[in-house]
Amino acid sequence: MASVIHFCDSKGKSLLSRDFKGDIPSWAIEKFPFLLVESEEEPSKASPIIQFNGINYLYITHNNLYLLAMTKSSGMDTNVAQIFLFLHKIITVLTEYFKRLEEESIRDNFVIIYELLDEMMDFGYPQITETKMLKEYITQRSYQLEKRQKKAQELGPPSAITNAVSWRKEGITYKKNEAFLDVIESVNMLINQQGKVLRSEILGKIKVKSQLSGMPDLRLGLNDKIIHTDHNSNSGKNVEMEDVKFHQCVRLSKFETDKIITFIPPDGEFDLMTYRLSTSLKPLILVDCQIVTHSKSRVVITARIKSQIKKKSTANNVEILIPVPEDADSPKFQYSHGKIKYDPANSQIVWKLKHFPGGKEYAMQAELGLPSVLNTDPDVKVKRPIKVNFQIPYFTTSGIQVRYLKIQEPKLQYQSYPWVRYITQSGDDYTVRVD
């Protein structure tokens, strides 16, 4: 398991570290910047794992930071998946503590980071990593034990750790008991030059914001779209397959046997479940783009976009990012809707539409000058895809629906109000290829 955790700056120099096992020599971290440089020099061999002189360096990046775990144990005893996930968990927790995790916030909060690392890992084994629980007893303010001796109970480890329900403390009260569900679907799609969808998937997520008193037991009812996964029917072409992942509060064995989602929620916001569907979808926003390059003089880009969603729906904050040659200049645009900007830093033009109602079709034309010297770099032939961003409220692509959310608190028996919102948005990979 992890012997030591380092927070490093963008060069790989350690900002803060916590040694859990004491078996890593000090030269190991000093070597890290050099190893990073080496791996940059040979990109085809670069990976998030570096081995050097018997030390395993496992690292992730975040906001110009490197989070590095080092182990000395052999390949057999190092659970790489767990270590990487733990590093990501550190980022999640610290971000929830400081809003943003970067070099400065590490310098400013070193005391609390040491405290947190101490609780999150012991002797290389991950311990308590739930921010909600940690916030119960690791706070930014300090308190005097003496003065508050009477409330000794409060100062101890969160009682929840001793309970079977380790993610919720007892005695939570709200005046108005409400639960908010957000069903968010991110659509990833790869569309080829002819407008044909090569690959598409929906990454769905149900977020819950729970403001409920006591120890409520919840039961979520969905339409059978997701739940009745038939593992035996995935033969043939049009593969529709689903995979559901639940927050640790959901009783997994209950779901496995009865397909019922029951849980005692943590207080506040959390991701109840995520799911994935790889069905063939129609493009939600279709982009038809012609790029005509007159070498040595100009490039002409004509794009038509069509919103292929229901007439009632509207796509918001639509962004079409169209790549242009790196040496292009003096752009001229013609368009009727939205706003178009040239973004030379990223060699692209950005077409923004605040609202894009279903069924509408808009067009634009852009002309950019090219230098009169022919660019002989063979990489000129490189094709970059068009990227599309959007959000469509009140709409799920998969058709998933929340049928009911039953809330029961056996002792308090209160009236409660569930709320549901739906939204579909572009995932991080909604791309259209161009010729």
Added chain:
Amino acid sequence: MSSKMSSSLQSIEKKIRKMFQQPRKGETYELRAGLVSQYANERKDTIKQVIAAMTVGKDVSSLFPDVLKNIATHDLKQKKLVYLYLMNYAKTNPELVILAVNTFVQDTEDPNPLVRALAIRTMGCIRVDKMVDYMEIPLNRTLKDENPYVRKTAAICVAKLFELNREICIDNGFLEQLQALVEDPNPMVVANAINALSEIHEFDPSLQVLKITPELLKKFLLALNECTEWGRVTILTALSDYQAVSPGEASHIMDRVLPQLQHSNPSVVLSSIKVILLNIESLKDTKDYETILKKLSAPLVSLVSTPPEVQYVTLRNMRIIIEKYPTILTNYFKVFFVRYNDPLYLKLEKLEIIVRLAVDSNATQILNELKEYGFELEPDFVKRAVQAISQIGIKLPRKSEKAVEILILLLNERELYDEVIIALRDILRAYPEKSSLILPSVLHHHQNLTDSDAIGSFIWSLGEFNVENFDDQIAEYADNFKELDPNVQSSLLNSIVKTMVRRNELGHLFNKIFQEADDIESIEVRDEVFLYQRILSLDDREEIRKIILTKLNKINNTISYFQPDLLEFFIRQLSTLNSVLYTTAASSKVTKMSQVAHMKDITLRVANDENLLDFEDDDGTANLDANPQSSANILDELNDLFTNNTNTTSQTNHTQTNDLFGFSNNTNNSAGISNSNNNNNPNKTNQDLLDLF
């Protein structure tokens, strides 16, 4: 005069004295003053400053006695900081640590469980002998603490103590206490007890501290549903070392583990998959076997939507899984189409998966996708994509024409000369009958080639396919023979000799090279020249023709595979470093002897844990089908003779031998990952000759 001298000497002496005195100013001085301040707040702030200095790497160990004075405090934050300081500098002041012992022991009796846990946790991290002597009583007490938070911390502390002093640990019965904690009512305590026991087991397997009995198994499976995500990983890891006694038990384990596939933590999912794969074989030939296997597909695919580093682990593991269960992901091949923003290491791994998933029904889609990759930016990715096209073309004969068509398109439109020529060479080796389709493109672009592998491939194809009208080019290369790369030299020799034998031309070129053979830098190439010379001086012309012009056997696969024992080993190692780097390093803490025994167990003959990251440049190939040995003895000698780069093995012969690694004389080679020649080794001469024996 003399008095003046003496007075000036005195003043120098004063100055020197001053230099060696404790500084009255400076950071350390101020910190020291702050640490003994009469105001609690000032002391606390100073401690923070000391820790800040420690964090940025300044040596503040000289403040040890003064920091220690602040240990007895009721301010929890301050206590934590002092403890942190002690952990860091205990080694430099072992004799002073003793002064802190009393506070530590007292703290383990504090009414606040946080303080009790903090004390026992820190004591285990102060790796000083003196501290060990005082740990017995507090550890005994905290292991039985009423608060589970304290117990879970004490459980880990037993493992810490064991590594510091195993005698004390065993003599005081801490191991038995730890084993008892596995049955604790609190799941976190259970998980940490198992963690500690695995750690001890790793250190000394002979103690058998983590022997899973039927009762314990039941406990584990029950605790699985209650634990935190990390606890589940702990239990699942322990379960993967357990061998089910009957198919019924294996099936029971799988029933309990299957729901964990729905857990949101990917490492829980991966560990669950591992436990299931280790138990599923006992159900082979039952209908449950297929049902359960199918349940793994969707969770596996979801692991491709995790953070990139986790995806990397998953993809490397998938290569192992799909080799054992080739159809498990075939329907999901599109998931492995690369994303434009994927880091390079993911793109390359996805290609590895795609070529292995390719079957006749999906190959056209895959090939079209690979064509698009040919237009991407990163040279290494483009190169690998081009290679993937040839790999699929060779693997699936019915798709070979499509593959060739795409390669030629990339050659003309994207101008990927070197990459495509090398790929076409591989295809020519698989389908020599298609030479009329492929050769024109190879010949047409030969002037654009820059890579030595590609040039070698071009020259090799001239000789192999008896191309005429290129004598001038060959002569040109031969004139600069000494400047060429060894693999180009080798191909050139091969083509010249073939032309000589076939058409009785180019003899003068060979003679020239032979006469200057002593100047050839590469020993291997020099040996080749001599060998050719000896063959050519044979009397029997027919014999010469037979030797030189023997056609190579066709290759039918250029994708690497693990050998069966190794594959089993890696399945057991899923989600560990070994399974990601394809190494076979055993537990580092295990004694040498048992390590050897272990290696025998898995029938691996090479046990190096060298840096294997760079084996990718051999394309990570492990292909036993490629074993070229028909007659091991002769071949060994010949391999010695002909090793002109690290890869002399060929896929031309398919004779299986018992010696799994006998032919891997590649020094880069990782344990058991034998190296086939789908990497671009144009030194076919050797293979021509090897075929003879």
